[in-house]
Amino acid sequence: QSALTQPASVSGSPGQSITISCTGTSSDVGSYNLVSWYQQHPGKAPKLIIYEVSRRPSGVSNRFSGSKSGNTASLTISGLQAEDEADYYCCSYAGTNTYVFGTGTKVTVL
Amino acid sequence: EVQLLESGGGLVQPGGSLRLSCAASGFTFSTYVMNWVRQAPGKGLEWVSGISNDGGSTYYADSVKGRYTISRDNSKNTLYLQMNSLRAEDTALYYCAKVSLRYFEYWGQGTLVTVSS
Numbered sequence: 001q002s003a004l005t006q007p008a009s010v011s012g013s014p015g016q017s018i019t020i021s022c023t024g025t026s027s028d029v030g031s032y033n034l035v036s037w038y039q040q041h042p043g044k045a046p047k048l049i050i051y052e053v054s055r056r057p058s059g060v061s062n063r064f065s066g067s068k069s070g071n072t073a074s075l076t077i078s079g080l081q082a083e084d085e086a087d088y089y090c091c092s093y094a095g096t097n098t099y100v101f102g103t104g105t106k107v108t109v110l
Numbered sequence: 111e112v113q114l115l116e117s118g119g120g121l122v123q124p125g126g127s128l129r130l131s132c133a134a135s136g137f138t139f140s141t142y143v144m145n146w147v148r149q150a151p152g153k154g155l156e157w158v159s160g161i162s163n164d165g166g167s168t169y170y171a172d173s174v175k176g177r178y179t180i181s182r183d184n185s186k187n188t189l190y191l192q193m194n195s196l197r198a199e200d201t202a203l204y205y206c207a208k209v210s211l212r213y214f215e216y217w218g219q220g221t222l223v224t225v226s227s
């Protein structure tokens with residue numbers, strides 16, 4: 001299983017919107033609506049922010065939204081805030097109870 | 111409140127073995143799939159292994175298959191990862207994670223495994 005491809009870094013100014021892409025294959029992202037996204041601040045454990053492509057867990061800001069088209073999923077952060085500066089990882093179910101993570105994206109708030 | 115507390119990490123020589131534990135609380139452990147995910151220093155997340163709620167089915171990444179064994183003791187609310195034939199590339203922070211449907215709902219804080227001579 002090869003890692004899903006994400007841009008290494010994305011940046012934006014406070015209040016702006018940014019989008020992080022996550023490209024897989026027809027065996028993972030393209031086959032299942034089971035893409036999740038995780039936010040990880042330095043020295044902390046990952047935190048679930050999106051599941052099943054576009055669903056938000058209770059307590060997660062509605063500034064985070066997800067979508068998918070074909071083999072590519074996307075995470076959009078609107079109204080960018082300083083606290084959003086973190087690493088973001090996508091993850092896709094890949095069948096037979098296996099998973100594949102993305103390469104990770106560092107989000108910088110300018 | 112869901113809590114996952116990993117332990118058992120440490121320094122081990124190449125070829126050595128280590129057993130990680132993850133003590134769970136705050137939910138009905140025996141009804142959930144559990145997984146291990148690792149993160150090498152400064153690197154991204156890598157799925158390692160998963161186990162069904164009753165322990166009857168186990169799953170592994172190709173990178174650890176044949177060397178790692180996942181297990182659980184539902185009477186003790188504890189998840190385990192037995193790691194044998196360790197390599198330098200296994201050096202990582204190992205997280206246990208509670209799985210809901212097909213996503214990692216809760217994560218522990220991780221336990222660090224360092225493989226070095």
